[in-house]
C-alpha cells in the first residue's frame with residue numbers, strides 16, 4: 001500500500017502536465033502566423049516578445065537577421081516592423097491609406113478615450129487633424145504673428161543664456177520653456193507665466209504611454225490583469241487627468257469672454273467650431289477633445305523641438321569648425337545686431353543644411369507609433385492580414401546607406417548641392433511622411449531656425465572643462481541629455 005500516495009501524486013502531476021500541454025497547444029494555435037507572414041524572433045509562450053526593447057537599435061539588430069520586414073508577437077497581438085527607405089515609403093506614402101489608423105488599445109482607450117490627434121483614428125482623426133493643421137498653418141503665416149512671437153521669445157531665450165555668464169549649465173529646461181511658450185501663444189494666446197509652473201512641471205516631467213513602450217505592451221497584452229495593480233500606467237493616467245483639468249479651466253475662462261468676431265487663439269477658434277459642428281457627432285468637436293489635442297500639441301511639440309535644439313548645440317560643441325561656419329554665415333547674412341527673421345533662411349543654405357543634418361543624425365523620433373492595417377496587404381512578398389499592427393523604423397531611413405553618402409557621420413553637405421545651395425532630400429523622414437506625418441512640421445522648422453540662429457549669433461558654445469559631449473550612443477544621449485552641461489560664452 002506504500003505505492004498508493006505515489007500513484008496519487010503521479011496523478012496530480014500527470015493532470016498538471018496534461019493541463020500545461022493543453023495550454024501550450026492552445027498558445028501555439030492562437031499565436032500561429034498566417035501563411036507567408038513576415039518571420040521574426042522566437043517569443044515566450046503566452047507573452048511572446050513582450051520584453052523586446054522597442055528602440056531603433058534593437059530593431060536594427062533583428063532586421064540584420066530577419067531582413068527589413070519582420071514580425072514580433074506581443075501577447076496575441078502581431079506587430080510587423082518595417083525598415084529601409086523603400087519599404088517605409090511604401091507603408092507611409094505610396095500605400096499610406098491602408099496604414100492610417102491607430103489601434104485603440106486598452107490603455108489608450110482608458111486614458112485618451114480615442115481623442116486627440118496622435119492617438120485617434122478614422123473620421124474623427126481626419127476632421128480633428130485637418131482643423132488643427134489648418135489653424136497651425138494660419139498661425140504660421142497670418143500677419144507674421146508666429147514670427148513675431150518667436151522673435152520675442154528669442155530675446156528672452158538669449159537673456160536666460162546670458163544669465164549663465166559662461167558657466168556650465170544644462171540648457172534643457174530653458175529650451176523647453178521657450179518652445180512651450182510658442183505653443184502656448186498658439187493655443188492659449190499667451191506665454192506661460194509663474195501661474196503655469198504646475199502645468200509646465202507636469203508637462204515636462206510626466207511620461208506618456210508613447211515613451212513607456214514595455215508598459216504599453218504589457219497593458220495591451222493583459223489589460224484585465226494590469227488594471228488591477230498599481231503601476232506606472234496609473235501615474236500616467238493621474239498626470240494626464242491633471243493636465244486636462246488645467247486645460248479645461250483655461251477653456252472655461254476663454255468661454256466667459258469669447259467673442260465670435262475676434263478669435264484670440266486656437267481655443268477660441270475651436271470653441272466656435274464646437275458650435276458649428278454640433279450635429280456632426282462622429283467628428284467629436286467637444287471640450288474633452290480640445291483638452292486632449294492641447295495636451296497633444298504641448299507634449300509632442302515641446303519635447304521633440306527641445307530635443308532637436310539640444311542636439312544642435314551639442315553637435316556645434318563637437319564640431320567647432322561647423323559652428324564657426326554657421327556663425328560666419330550669420331554674420332554675413334544677418335549681421336551681429338539685426339534680429340534673425342524667417343526670410344533670412346533662403347540666403348543661409350549652410351545653416352539650413354546643418355539644422356537638417358542635426359535632425360537626421362539626432363534621429364529624435366526613431367519609430368512611428370503603431371499603425372493598424374485596414375485591409376489584407378502584400379508587402380515585399382509577405383502577407384500582412386487586415387488588423388495587423390505596423391511600426392516603421394524612421395531611423396533606418398535616415399541612416400539608409402542607399403540614400404545617404406555618409407550615413408553614420410555628421411555631414412551637412414548631405415543637404416548641399418555642388419553650388420552649395422540647399423538641397424532637399426527625399427529620404428529626410430525626420431517628421432515622418434504621408435498623411436499621418438507631423439502636423440507641426442512648419443512650426444517646428446521655424447522655431448528651430450530662429451532659436452538656433454539667435455543663439456549662435458550671440459554665443460559660442462563649448463564643453464565644460466574635462467567634459468566631452470557624448471554623441472556616439474544615441475539612446476545614451478537621449479536619456480542623459482536633460483542634464484548635458486555646456487558653456488555659452490558671449491561672442
Ligand code: HEM
Pocket residue numbers: 117118119129183296297298300301302304305308364365367368369370430431432435436437438439440441443444
Ligand atoms: C523637431 C520637432 C518635431 C519632430 C522631429 C516631430 C516628429 C514627428 C513625427 C515623426 C511624427 C509622426 C509620428 C508617427 O507617425 O507615429 C509626428 C506627429 C505629430 N506631431 Fe510632430 N514633431 C516635431 C514637432 C512638432 C510640433 C512643434 C508639434 C505641434 C505643435 C507637433 C505635433 C505633432 C502631432 C499632433 C502629431 C500626430 C499627427 C497624427 O497622428 O496625425 N510636432 N511628429
